[in-house]
Amino acid sequence: MDGSPVAVMIYFQGVSKSFGRHRVLDELDLHIERGKITFIIGKSGEGKSVTIKHIMGLLKPDKGRIIVDGSDIAEFSRDEARSYRRHFGMLFQHAALFDSMTVLDNILFPLREHTMMSTKDMLVRADEVMEQTGVRQLRGQFPGELSTGEKKRVGLARALVAKPSVLLYDEPTTGMDPLISEMIDQLIVEVSQKETGITSIVISHDLKAAMATSDQIVFLYKGKAALSGPPDDFRQSQDPVIRQFFAGKVEGPMEFL
């Protein structure tokens, strides 16, 4: 189950997190490998978003450690945490584009904020990612004028532009029609192949997409990783909870609210 230690990039060691009395993560252990596509799946409210917020240092664990590239990110100062986050690109569930800016300005934003690049170089880089995500013809439009699928593509372009080493996708296909879902799943794979060495973490409750596109799946259940491994482990698992999730059934050991 363990990859070679060098390949492991993100480690959770006994991470617990509660909001009030509600314990969301309960001694969670997981590891995410560099350069791979990892899906974190689980039913909604299971703590998937909370997990990536921990990875980005937006939330701190009550207990346990999160080791990224050898350092414990809980020990970062606020400034260190901010510069640490620049290694990440994140595609939000609803893209979270800035409404007051055009598509191009949205994509340039991370470069303008964090680099000393010349305007010309920024435009070249923006062009590259717009090409890659197929949004070049939208550059002058405002987010309000875009369709959901287009917003996602622009969001992905913005996430990619500063060459992050980790890409996070929060429920990229939830609420999308099947065609757009398919397109986004393809983009995830494409990006992972083209940007060599990039680590992709996808939060999803779409098990089908996870089986088709991931290198590794982490299944969150009751604040723990109930199973973590390549898709084949899931296919073969006899765990009733996983079988139930697989079959998409309401009846079974998994409790629904």
Place this chain on the structure above:
Amino acid sequence: MVRLPWLARTAFNKIRTQAEQVGAFLLFLAEIAQQALRLPFRRHEIFRQIEFVGNQSLMIILLTGFATGAVFGLQIGGIFTIFRAEGIIGGATGIALSTELAPLVTGFLLAGRAGSAMTAEISTMVVNEQVDALEAMGISPIHYLVVPRVLASMFIMPFLCGLFMFAGIAGVWMIGRLLFNVDEGIFMDKLISMVQSTDIIKGLRKMFFFSFIISATSCRYGLNASKGAKGVGLATTNAVVHTLLLILVMDFMITWMEVRWLS
């Protein structure tokens, strides 16, 4: 007697929550100050906000200022006529306007207009995860969203308050001329001799502090909005109510300090 512990406990908890909120607010203000000193200096964003606040509120400030001066002149004009002192209505209104009415009414207007717009805009960004996106990019929302709004407000709002004073004088001038037949020369004479420049400075200084309170409170309620569909509306209402209260408290404190120490 049995109820006392319960009552004491409730009261204690209430006070503690209040104290915690005040503490959190003070920390927020401290962070604004800290972030304001950081680079980059967001010049364009500041200009955009100045333009936004100015454009949005200019007309209503002028109209309300004019009306306030006129009504105040009408009120005291009736009384001053009894003593044949209608010549000083300009001066008397001028003092009231510059030291108290202008900053207070301007503060209320700007809280309702510019402040609520800030809360609505920022809380919408919270609801749409745009603020999370800033955080995720390693950008402080306080630096990016709050500091430009606060600096712009502290620049433009006292200026609008000054315009309110002018409009108010125009209002009382109209009343004095039309209703009380005050001689133009006497009106101006009394106005200039009665209204000291320190009165005007007091008023603008008050507005300077109000500007900070209006923008900081509005932004804070925006950033703390809850993510549901009701988030924006709730945040906006609460922001306006609390800003108005804070302005009143602050007005009292500033006036009290002026009376105690500065005169």
